[in-house]
């Protein structure tokens with residue numbers, strides 16, 4: 001009998017502090033109208049001093065554990081999608097494990113930028129399917145505002161902070177039907193962080209760490225690739241577009257989300273949209289949208305969910321799930 005991973009519970013956490021488009025107008029040469037028209041973003045949550053990727057993640061994880069009706073002791077693996085770890089090491093997963101108090105179980109980070117949520121979900125699903133692990137805590141958590149260049153209007157208006165968590169459980173019933181992950185390192189120069197440990201930090205504010213993106217080119221690639229991704233996912237499961245109840249996309253830009261929904265012939269009321277409130281929270285975004293859909297009662301048990309993401313690397317991925 002096939003072993004599936006089933007979503008037992010979800011949770012999320014957003015920092016209390018909100019930065020609106022009007023707040024950004026005071027920092028860079030931009031306007032609320034431009035940001036809303038080009039991206040759909042109205043506001044984003046921004047960490048305060050003392051808040052980190054792991055503090056947000058721990059909060060989200062606790063809510064997911066509560067929703068699943070389990071405790072940290074019932075978890076046998078932690079996988080964290082993040083590109084903004086608290087530290088280079090220990091990994092964010094180890095920091096989270098320490099606070100949750102489930103010492104001894106395996107815990108590691110996955111860096112796939114904005115596709116981190118799908119990559120982490122895919123890795124966790126494989127562990128459960130192999131039969132070695134029964135209950136996995138899958139987290140997507142980011143503090144991208146810590147590496148945003150607040151002088152660069154082409155990027156600083158896009159990103160926000162947050163964390164999401166999913167408890168995945170082994171089950172004989174579906175479950176995650178399939179996951180699909182891909183990458184193209186050849187496009188790394190279109191979207192990246194400018195410095196790293198091995199290449200060396202610079203003698204500049206924040207060590208020279210900034211997000212750089214050729215937005216227009218990333219936009220075109222994202223729309224094209226996500227369209228192909230949707231086809232690949234449905235084909236692998238012998239399913240039609242009409243069988244998908246909910247599209248739960250990475251929340252980078254409302255125009256990208258709308259284009260993907262159109263390719264699926266889906267109305268926007270079948271799409272969970274949070275980009276207006278959260279901005280792009282990278283690896284946290286798909287899980288944040290999933291949690292919102294579940295907690296608002298829109299997503300119901302038995303619904304077919306299509307999760308997808310695209311991000312720096314380039315990386316991209318999808319998951320088809322019977323909730």
Ligand code: COA
Pocket residue numbers: 029030031034035038039114153154155157214215216217218219222252253256280310311312
């Ligand atoms: N406020 C006002 N004007 C801005 C601006 C801002 N925040 N940012 C850019 N502009 C200007 C540009 O300078 C440019 O001006 P010009 O025509 O005088 O040169 C104009 O707006 C258009 O810029 P462009 O980059 O072509 O806009 P766009 O329609 O492509 O929108 C993004 C920019 C970033 C919103 C969009 O390209 C995007 O969302 N890209 C993909 C992001 C993504 O999916 N990332 C993947 C995962 S992280």
